[in-house]
Amino acid sequence: MKLPSSRRELPLGTPSAAPRGDRALTRRAVAVALAVVLGTFVAATVAIAAIDRSTRDAIAPGVRVAGIDVGGLTADAAAARLRARLADYRPRLELVGPHLVERIDVHRRLRWRPDVGAMVDEALVRSRAGGPVGRALRRLTGERLAVDLPLRSVWSHQALRQLVGAVAQRVDVPPRDAQLLLPSMQRVAERRGVRVERERLAARIERALASGSRGAVRVPVRSERPRVTLADLPARWPLLIVVDRSSFTLRLYDHLRLVRSYPVAIGAVGYETPAGLYRIQSKAVNPVWHVPNRPWAGKLAGKVIPPGPDNPIKARWLGFYDGAGIHGTDAVGSIGSRASHGCVRMRIPDVIDLYERVPVGTPIYIGG
Incomplete structure (x- = not known):
């Protein structure tokens, strides 16, 4: 005669329940892992922020301005280097036009000078590209930006207008109408005029000054027709x-x-x-x-x-x-x-x- 068992059998295919002790261990492991990940993230964030703060006023390695290496320098040091290197820089501005070839002393005539502040600000902006993570990675890996920024400069716009006016006075030739000389009745042929396009000339000079160009600037002119030609004289x-x-x-x-x-x-x-x-x-x-x-x-x-x-x-x-x-x-x-x-x-x-x-x-x- 078979005695009844004290164990209750589960139906086929039903999983057995995990022991309470195993479930507690699992929860603790997950909590520890999350804490490690969070701690790592916090530590990394703190480290990145610290690195970013330490380089906030520094220009990234590899950055050049007007061909001058300012990488790794603070803003003040970069400004000092630019002033020293550009102290003797003289852009060559030569105006070429009809019956005119003139070299302009931009320091004296236009009060031109390098805009050091603008160049340093631009170098700092480019240095902070990529956000805090990108900047920190560049710092940790020693990566260089390889950026060469152009020369920036300032000048007197009033002096520029005066220069354009002086050029126009030298180049402009008013058109001459055909004339009848009396009492000889001699006829004098008309002549086309030449007039400087002042706005275009000012724009060309400004582009040359802004870039520190050393090339010649051609004076733009337009031809002006006379009102009276030889053919018009008889009718007049x-x-x-x-x-x-x-x-x-x-x-x-x-x-x-x-x-x-x-x-x-x-x-x-x-x-x-x-x-x-x-x-x-x-x-x-x-x-x-x-x-x-x-x-x-x-x-x-x-x-x-x-x-x-x-x-x-x-x-x-x-x-x-x-x-x-x-x-x-x-x-x-x-x-x-x-x-x-x-x-x-x-x-x-x-x-x-x-x-x-x-x-x-x-x-x-x-x-x-």
């Missing part, structure tokens, strides 16, 4: 009267082409026909004569003489300046001489012919 002078006092001749031009030439008399010595460029201001047929109130007029001064034998102004009148004008005369013998009191005398048929050809506003040049 559709009609023109030219009185040449030296040859006692009046010439009429149509678009600068000679149309007629007339002999004339001009003002006597002391009563010269006024030289200059004028325009026909008034026209009259068989005009009355308003006698000027001048000593030479004698008893007629201030009077009005109607057309007739007592009126020396015959047939036609073309006034051009302050009582002076072109008129006909029956004193034909005076033609070709200095005989009038300032007017231009013409033979009667000639003045009638001229009168019909020119309107009010026609330019008249008197010279010679």
Whole structure:
């Protein structure tokens, strides 16, 4: 007869429960591991922070500024080294343009100097790249950054504007319009102008100064066209009267082409026909004569003489300046001489012919 067992059998496939002692050991092991990991992390963080604090004001090894090694130096030491090495540095600024080659003393003319503070600040920023972990790893492994930062500089912008203005004064050539020389009627060709593009020149100089460039700076210019060319001259002078006092001749031009030439008399010595460029201001047929109130007029001064034998102004009148004008005369013998009191005398048929050809506003040049 089989006695009943005191052990209870578990169904097939059911795991047996771990002893209480084993579970406690497992929990302690996990806690210890976590504590070790956390301690290591804290220690590493503290160490990284300590390393980072110790290098906060130091420039990373391998950093160069304007070709000068400042790696491993503090900001103050790096600034001192840069000042010493750049004390005698002179950027070469040469301006080259039309009829201009000039070397500029940037220290004297532009008050240029290296911007040491900006260069050191930039070196520190680059040195702190990668965050605390990256910086600590570089410190522990001895890794170099291999960074070469450019020269930074400052200058007077007012002095730069003055320099650009001085260059423009030397280089600028205003365009010249085609001209008609009177009374010779010689035509002078136009000429294109040259003007410095001041904003572009200032920008080019600033780039050269900022980089410490030693190359030449070309002065940018633009060509300026004249307003009047030789081809334009005839249209600008559709009609023109030219009185040449030296040859006692009046010439009429149509678009600068000679149309007629007339002999004339001009003002006597002391009563010269006024030289200059004028325009026909008034026209009259068989005009009355308003006698000027001048000593030479004698008893007629201030009077009005109607057309007739007592009126020396015959047939036609073309006034051009302050009582002076072109008129006909029956004193034909005076033609070709200095005989009038300032007017231009013409033979009667000639003045009638001229009168019909020119309107009010026609330019008249008197010279010679």
